[in-house]
Amino acid sequence: MVRAILCAGACAAAGVLLAGAMKADGISERARKLHFSSIVVDTHDDTTQRFLDGKFDLGTRSSAGSIDIPRMREGNLSAIFFSIWIPSKVTGPEAVDRALVQIDAVREQVRKHPNDMVLATTAAEIREARKQGKIAALMGVEGGHMINSDLGVLRSYAALGVRYMTLTHSGNDEWADSSTDKAVHNGLTEFGKGVVREMNRLGVMVDISHVSDKTFYDALEVSKAPLIASHSSCRAICDAPRNMTDQMMKDLAAKGGVIQINYHVGFLSQEFRNSEKADPEINKAISAKVMERCGDNEGCQLIEGDRITREYVAQGKLPRVDFARIIEHIDRAVKAAGVDHVGLGSDFDGANMPYGMEDATKLPAITESLLQKGYSEGDVKRILGENTLRVMAEVERVSHELNAAPKK
């Protein structure tokens, strides 16, 4: 999830964008074969917000948004982390309640589509789902504020199947600083360090997307298991605090972690970011329109935000960002951190998608582009999913080890 209220992924009318988009037939046979024989894991999708209106059906191909079962099938998205997200400003027991509602919504969507989806909580379960021809659904909690400073709540989420938690969202929480808020904790508090240790024990991945640089380094020091940045891109290309510097990626990799590249245009393109900054009225106007159309329906806000942003691009008021930028970020991260430490964290249904990556059906274009860039098939498979699966397995191993260790 990118912005407080507006931010989204949308599927523009197919015809309009055909010129700019990677044509479906632009995928080589080799890329197609490689892509569809790989396990493709996406560590961050905000589709959960769309579940909440009670009308959305994951099984039906939608003309809006980026994710549904038919389109995941078409793009071979094999494992998806549905984000459990509420704004940072919602705190206390209400945050817990709303997180539970979203966890339930994900589980219910999975239950309603037993032939296509299965809830997974381990790397082995993702592989098993794949064998059965099903899409693995997983959950990540996007923001430590949702545990209301209560490790019992964290454990409850873990018991319900949550497998990563982003330590903060866009605001600081009670025990960690965010990258987009004024630092008050100097990184992680002592309690925050305890949260990381308990996540290690539970086998819940520690996600450092959104957190401040100091929080990242504190978490890196405390965590006994590799970290992930579930949906962040490279600061060297686009200087957003939500992105990671080359050094941060290197340090993340040194402990076995993975950065999963975010496709949000504001994180991919410095030019886009500059234009937004240069004319803050544009974002205000987009927000106003979104609120007018959606009220407090967050699922609607996300989808409409992306759609309206594209109207501004069409009018030449914001630059057009092509999906090839995703490849540049992957390549930069590979150079900084190594090919074993990069993955995919789209932010579909929660951000503004670049042209050519409107939805999950477009994912083979990433495989095609990486092959064209000279990446080996093995390396492409790692980026598509194997790196994330490796971190998951390692986090599970550390969890077993910590649980087996004799009590103090």
Add this chain to the structure above:
Amino acid sequence: MRRVFAFLCVSACLGAGFFLAFSASADDITERAKKLHFSSIVLDTHADTPQRMLTGNFDLGKRDTEGHVDIPRMREGGLNVQLFSIFISGRILGLPAIQQALDQIDIARQNAQQHSKDLMLATTAEEIRRAHAQGNIAILAGMEGGHMIGNDIHMDFGKEVVHEMNRQGMLVDISHVSDKTFYDALEVSTVPLIASHSSARAISNHPRNMSDDMIKAPAAKGGVIRINYERNYLSEEYRSAFAALAGDLRRMEEKFKKECGDDNVCIGKAEIKLTRDLTDAGKLPHVSWEKIVDHIDHVVKLVGAEHVGLGSDFDGADMPEGIEDCSKLPKITEALLRKGYQEDDIRKILGGNILRVMEQSEKVSKEMQAAQ
């Protein structure tokens, strides 16, 4: 958890020696009863031990001089399946209720995990049988109060809740509910109901107990009533003497609440001490554990041995003399044998009946999930 006074509900405990004089000789268990009891699945559907876990320094693995349930005493009493009650005061509603319920579920799980040599978390009849076969005590959780799901309850929603519980394979417990709610649930539920901790009104006319009709109707559909050992629910004589003192007791309750704050265990201790003092002073009558057997026998005579079981309310109620804690449970087996009960029937009462309902609930749940 019982409700002794207006709304406080608690746990207690006695010095072990204190009541020795009143208890029927605990050592008087025959070899036959011992053999039967310790080879059976003995399942209790209601203990408020999580309240004690919340106090912080409680350790389920250590024999306590207070309270009613811990691992050493469960082993001694052959209690090998315990449903821990997730209880928060009915005064706490809405969002805080949800988080507090989660915390209690978590603390019960944490305790089970900390004692994995003795305890095993179970959610199905099969898992209970497996735990028993492995010599482990099976731990389950029960939610005591629909307010913990955080919604406004109105008629249609309540029926939907029952329907969803059926679908999820959760047992529908009608202890505590009004008679009208009871009959509504009976109509709606496709799975037999349980009364997890209620006794017989025919013996003690307390609203928390079940009338004969309220025992018969669910039994006809396969349900089970689990006898509660609370003195008020066991004995009419005690109940009426207690009711006569209601004004005094309520005043004392206010005092305890001031002294203890939110600590339910502390309030419970003070309350039990008070009722002990009143009993010693002759203002409340003694209640013998044998009343438990009277209640079981009443239900058996009414509907047969297939529809009754144990729902002690350990750590949440005022125990009768002779069943001061779970270590004393073999006495019930002994008493039922002496009454001429068949061994098979005793096994059903000790645990088999609820396993039957659980299996049926699991079957219905699977069918409902497959049907959509």
